[in-house]
Amino acid sequence: MAPLAWRLAQRWCPSSLQVISFPVLQLHLNRTAMRASQKDFENAMNQVKLLKKDPGNEVKLKLYALYKQATEGPCNMPKPGVFDLINKAKWGAWNALGSLPKETARQNYVDLVSSLSSSLESSSQVEPGTDRKSTGYETLMVTSEDGITKIMLNRPTKKNALNVEMYHEIMHALKAASKDDSAITVLTGNGDYYSSGNDLTNFTDIPPGGVEEKAKNGAILLREFVGCFIDFPKPLIAVVNGPAVGISVTLLGLFDAVYASDRATFHTPFSHLGQSPEGCSSYTFPKIMSPAKATEMLVFGKKLTAGEACAQGLVTEVFPDSTFQKEVWTRLKAFAKLPPNAMRISKEIIRNREKEKLHAVNAEECSVLQGRWLSDECMNAVVSFLSRKSKL
Numbered sequence: 424m425a426p427l428a429w430r431l432a433q434r435w436c437p438s439s440l441q442v443i444s445f446p447v448l449q450l451h452l453n454r455t456a457m458r459a460s461q462k463d464f465e466n467a468m469n470q471v472k473l474l475k476k477d478p479g480n481e482v483k484l485k486l487y488a489l490y491k492q493a494t495e496g497p498c499n500m501p502k503p504g505v506f507d508l509i510n511k512a513k514w515g516a517w518n519a520l521g522s523l524p525k526e527t528a529r530q531n532y533v534d535l536v537s538s539l540s541s542s543l544e545s546s547s548q549v550e551p552g553t554d555r556k557s558t559g560y561e562t563l564m565v566t567s568e569d570g571i572t573k574i575m576l577n578r579p580t581k582k583n584a585l586n587v588e589m590y591h592e593i594m595h596a597l598k599a600a601s602k603d604d605s606a607i608t609v610l611t612g613n614g615d616y617y618s619s620g621n622d623l624t625n626f627t628d629i630p631p632g633g634v635e636e637k638a639k640n641g642a643i644l645l646r647e648f649v650g651c652f653i654d655f656p657k658p659l660i661a662v663v664n665g666p667a668v669g670i671s672v673t674l675l676g677l678f679d680a681v682y683a684s685d686r687a688t689f690h691t692p693f694s695h696l697g698q699s700p701e702g703c704s705s706y707t708f709p710k711i712m713s714p715a716k717a718t719e720m721l722v723f724g725k726k727l728t729a730g731e732a733c734a735q736g737l738v739t740e741v742f743p744d745s746t747f748q749k750e751v752w753t754r755l756k757a758f759a760k761l762p763p764n765a766m767r768i769s770k771e772i773i774r775n776r777e778k779e780k781l782h783a784v785n786a787e788e789c790s791v792l793q794g795r796w797l798s799d800e801c802m803n804a805v806v807s808f809l810s811r812k813s814k815l
C-alpha cells in the first residue's frame with residue numbers, strides 16, 4: 424500500500440502537475456508549523472493547483488527545484504541512476520540551485536508562480552474552500568458542491584434541446600465528473616423544461632458528403648454519447664425539473680435514480696418523427712415497465728405524467744413543483760455524504776453484468792436510427808417542425 428501522503432497527493436493534485444504534487448502536499452500537511460512570512464509561499468502553491476494549463480516540464484522542474492530549496496535547502500541527495508530519467512531531471516534542477524538561500528528560493532518561487540498566473544489562464548472561478556464552478560461550457564452549467572457535481576443543461580430558450588455541441592459538452596462533463604472528488608453526479612435542466620430532446624436543427628447542416636455522411640456521423644456521435652451514460656461509474660441522478668422529450672427520456676433508464684417535479688412529463692414521439700428508440704430504451708423500458716407499457720411510449724408516443732412514469736418505475740419519486748428543488752437537493756446532499764467508494768462499488772454490482780448487453784443494444788439502436796434518418800418519414804417530420812406547421 425502506498426503511503427497515505429502519497430495517496431492523498433495523487434488525489435488532490437492535478438495530474439498535469441504531478442512532478443510537483445508531492446512537495447505541495449507536504450507543505451499542506453506542515454501548514455500549521457509555518458511562520459506567517461510563508462503565507463505568500465503557501466498562497467503561491469495553491470495558485471499552482473489552480474492553473475488550468477500545463478506550464479510545461481521545464482517550468483514544473485523549476486517550481487520543484489525552488490520548492491525543495493525553499494523547504495529543505497541545498498540538494499544533498501545522491502544523483503539518481505542514468506535510466507531514472509524523471510528523478511534525474513528533478514535532481515538536476517534542484518542541484519543547479521547550489522547554495523541559494525532558502526528565503527531567496529521561496530521568493531523566486533512566489534515570483535515564478537505570479538508570472539505564470541498572469542501568463543497562463545487560471546481557473547479563477549475555483550476559490551479554495553468554496554464551491555467549484557466550471558465555465559468554458561457553452562451549453563451547460565457545471566458546478567461541484569457538497570460532494571455533488573451538477574450538470575445543468577443550459578439552453579432554456581430552446582427548451583434545453585441538445586445540439587451537437589451539447590452532446591459533446593455533456594460527454595466531456597461526464598468524463599470530468601467520473602474523475603472528480605464528488606460522490607454523486609446530477610443531470611438537470613435550466614428553465615421550465617428538463618429537455619426537449621434532440622435539437623431538430625441538427626438535421627439541417629448537411630456536409631459535402633450529403634445526408635448519408637450526416638447520418639453516419641450522427642450515429643457515431645450518438646453511440647459514443649449513450650456509451651458515456653452506460654459506463655458512468657458513480658451514482659447518476661436525474662433531477663427532472665420539467666417536461667422531458669425524446670433522448671432526454673430514454674436515457675433515464677440508464678440513471679440510478681430519477682426525481683421528478685409533478686410538472687414534468689415524459690414523451691418519446693419517435694414514430695411521429697419517423698425515428699426509432701435510442702438510449703438503450705428498447706431494452707431498458709420493457710424491463711422497467713413491461714413490454715406493453717414500453718410499446719405505448721416508444722411506439723405509440725404516449726406521453727406520461729410524472730405520476731404515471733413513477734407508477735411505471737421510470738421515475739423514482741415525484742415531488743410537488745413548489746417544493747421540488749428544496750426537497751430533492753436536501754435528499755441529494757444527504758446521499759452525497761455516504762462513503763463514495765461503497766456507493767460506486769454497489770452501483771457496479773447492480774449495473775455491471777448488464778453493461779455488455781447495453782453496449783450491444785446501443786450499437787444496434789444507432790445503426791437502425793442511421794437508416795431512419797434517411798427515411799422520408801423522418802425528413803418530413805423534421806421539415807414540418809422546422810417550418811412550424813406542427814408541434815408535438
Ligand SMILES: CCCCCCCCCCC/C=C/C(=O)SCCNC(=O)CCNC(=O)[C@H](O)C(C)(C)COP(=O)(O)OP(=O)(O)OC[C@H]1O[C@@H](n2cnc3c(N)ncnc32)[C@H](O)[C@@H]1OP(=O)(O)O
Binds near residue numbers: 582620623637698
Ligand atoms: C442526421 C442527424 C445527426 C444528428 C446528430 C446526433 C443526434 C442524435 C439524435 C438522438 C435521437 C434523439 C431523438 C429525440 O430526442 S426525438 C425528440 C426531438 N424533440 C422534439 O421533437 C421536440 C420538438 N419541440 C417541440 O415539439 C416544442 O418545441 C416543445 C413541445 C418542446 C415546446 O413547445 P413550446 O410551444 O412550449 O415552445 P416552442 O416550440 O416555442 O420552443 C421554444 C424554442 O425552442 C425551440 N425548440 C424546442 N425544442 C426544440 C428541439 N427539439 N429542436 C430544436 N428547437 C427546439 C423552438 O424551436 C423555439 O425556438 P424559437 O423561439 O427560435 O422559435
